[in-house]
Amino acid sequence: MSVRNVLVVGAGIAGSTLAYERSAPRRFDLVVGADGLHSRVRRLTFGPEAQFLTHLGLHIATTPLQQTAANRTVLLHNAPSRAVAIHSTVGREVAAFVFRAPPRSNIRDQGMEQNKQLVIAAYSGMGWRVPELLDRVRRNEDLYCDSVSRVRLDSWTRGRVVLVGDAASCVSLLGEGSSTAIAGAATLAHELGTHAGEPAAALRRYERAHRKRVGRGQHGVALASRLLVPATRAGTAVRDTPFRLWPVLASVRRAERPPG
Template sequence: MTEQTVLISGAGVAGPTLAYWLARAGFRPTVVERAAGLRSSGSPVDVRGPAARVANRMGITAKLREASTSATTLKFVDDAGRRTGRVAMGGDGGIELPRTDLAAILHEAASADAEFVFHDSITELHQDDGGVDVTFERGASRRFDLVIGADGLHSGVRRVAFGPEQAFVEHMGVYIATLPLAEPPADRTSIVMYNSPGRAVAVHPSRGHGIAAFMFRGAAVPGFDHRDSALHKRMLTEAYAGAGWRVPELLERVREADDVYLDSVSRVRMDSWATGRIALAGDAASCVSLFGDGSTLAMAGAFTLAEELGRTPADPASAFQRYETAHRKLVEPKQRNVSTAAALLIPATRRGLAVRNLGTRLLPLVSAARRLVPTRAA
């Protein structure tokens, strides 16, 4: 049988993982990425559970550990910086590392057997029984046997092949912004988190420098644009007016920053992740951003998709269905828990804050704590 070609949109986490395993299943993968190179977000992400097993089979576990962060504790503080609670982290066998490093390690693993095309994106898809004709923003049109959208929460493939974003993306009442800090925190083993009702700010030591994360409750903003940095700065300034701890200093850094990443905490829900010869993976199919093990789910889902396509390469529809059935079992519990996790880390009232702080001595917040600083969509 002729080697089948697969176009994958997105070179984040799901895309390179899928390319690696598709190549080993006998396919010829091409990865197209809108950015000019690998994404630069250094926000920490987790590789744990099923993703840790995938990484081990890829032979990259040692590299992941070399790039891992040093955070072992989550500390809650008040306006004056006094500790109000503490949670120990780790112990589940997972690896936390900057998303930049994870993407680079996955790209390195896949690049020998996959074509990577940067600074381009898909604008049109036209499929028939034999394949998909793809029009690109910059490059010449090409034809592929299959197309997979692994291009994140704001997936272009999903928009072109399935419909407008608002039909599938649900705002969860929270926004998240991240800002790299030039210097490392004094304590490189602790995430420090400040709360006021409906607002949270965390400083994560990451690797080499800190990351500030702003999480706040808010209704959906009409016409919100996740690429509008000026809008993001205004939203942060308004949301954190009058906040204590280090927040005024961090807001000043926000105002001076060239680029601030801010996005809605969202949940993607779809009746089906495939249509004909086009399918979705990672956050494009089932985003559970902020507290949802996004990178872990992206790697696990990419492996399952490649495995199922390898089983029946001549019948992609059946492979897509088996992949979806299996992977939804991992995704759906995470999607159900988003609101609970938000209530723990971003209590809406002072009473809720007091109960949460007391609960840090009693409740297992570890799984939520390990995903404090979210990433750009996988």
């Protein structure tokens, strides 16, 4: 059977048949689960997410700011077990709160007010621009909050269902999630186009090729989480030492260059 009718979904499925609330069920040659860290497609096809998710000790919350993004500078402020970043997106600045906390299985299902209180409590007493940013959290109705987790599966394919992006191999904010997902989707599309009459072979080739990219991103994420948000002041000092030494080393190298 060739692949002609592909469904990219972010909602519940059963095999490769999609049931709609207001129309008759439809059958597809291939179902692509591209619905993120907490993928419903993965849960319904492969099993509960607890089998595949590993909490990396961190949570993240983001909220947009009123300021227009003037440049691409990222400001990062650390305290033990907490970090705040201000960075630009398309046209606006965004505040990101990354903090250490035990896993919460229901964090994405909590209400807005509960998530706001989680962030406010985690950053209570922290200096820099944090009080201003927390006031923004209190007043803003746009707050994203979730765990920082890694997704690992032995296979991304089951029958005519295949996973791409974070649903297949998330490392949350510790890897190049968007670019890796785009590369994976491109690889899948290429293999399906090249081997349209052999979908099983196309899916195997997609997974074999893309796992090489994903493997590089998934190695070392536990260390990356400790470097991004050290649990102690000593850990922060160790992480920051190379950045402090770099200008000195660069000056020494320039001084050692022969004139002319």
